[in-house]
Amino acid sequence: PTLRQALSARPMDPVVKRSLELKIDKALQAKQRLQDEEALMLVEALRRHTDDEPPDAAALKLAPDSERYRQDLAEQLAEMPYLRVAKVGRSNNRWTHALLYLGPDGVWSKPYQAGEKAALTAERAKIANGYGLSASTHWGKAKAKIRQILLPRANQLLQLASVQRMLAEALARGERVLVSNGIVFWYEPDGGVGWQVKETSSTRESEGATIWKEGT
Known part of the structure; x- marks a missing residue:
């Protein structure tokens, strides 16, 4: 009830x-x-960000361990080219949960296991990154900004x-x-x-x- x-x-x-x-x-x-x-x-x-040019999948710079997520990441960036944190999934027909972070050098990080808190950070990145804010910023302060x-x-x-x-x-x-x-x-x-x-x-x-x- x-x-x-x-x-x-x-x-x-x-x-x-x-x-x-x-x-x-x-x-x-x-x-x-x-x-x-x-x-x-x-x-x-x-x-x-509707006028932003999405990166070409082949041009993405990824850590070697993240190579298998290239297409997944590219599809997300095609919709949200501003993302600096992305939750990626399917690999070799198996569903996994991992986060990739865009480094200051323009290279996407190795995959990090996405627990509940990390997955929430990735969801918030879809909003925060769109305004040039970090997804790890206190969420209340980020929304106030x-x-x-x-x-x-x-x-x-x-x-x-x-x-x-x-x-x-x-x-x-x-x-x-x-x-x-x-x-x-x-x-x-x-x-x-x-x-x-x-x-x-x-x-x-x-x-x-x-x-x-x-x-x-």
């Missing part, structure tokens, strides 16, 4: 139960907003169909503020202004004893 289902089955004060249910809903919404934000960051990273980079274009987010749909759903729920860490979507009803994009500082508040109310 889900956490919400488990909570519903427990006997407790109805007010407290409803408050906890709202907390769960808000936590899930926050997680979805983060996922949406990272998806938008990836789309923008790809857009920024990306938000600063994107702020001049932030209002263009409002033109994206996916963002418009997200904001319409929020407004239908009675929400007039949506926060994705450093970026705030703010609904201004006066004068037909509608949704705006603003910037705010990320804060972390203790909510353990908070009683959430409907519509907040």
Whole structure:
């Protein structure tokens, strides 16, 4: 059963139960907003490099042990020519997981075994490297920097169909503020202004004893 289902089955004060249910809903919404934000960051990273010339597979410089991953790497660089970390896989019809790192000399490293943390670094590289940032940078700080980079274009987010749909759903729920860490979507009803994009500082508040109310 889900956490919400488990909570519903427990006997407790109805007010407290409803408050906890709202907390769960808000936590899930926050997680979805983060996922949406990272998806938008990836789309923008790809857009920024659409005119980059992808390297020719034969021209790639690889460590001898990485030679078997040449085609795999080339296919990824064809889509994301800015990558400096790549998770490579299939070799001799066997699925493996390894990371290759682009060195300052332009040579891709020998393969390193990709554990869960390393694999996550490779996924984050798809976003971070697109903005000239290291995938090993603290992820929260990296995303804060990306938000600063994107702020001049932030209002263009409002033109994206996916963002418009997200904001319409929020407004239908009675929400007039949506926060994705450093970026705030703010609904201004006066004068037909509608949704705006603003910037705010990320804060972390203790909510353990908070009683959430409907519509907040």
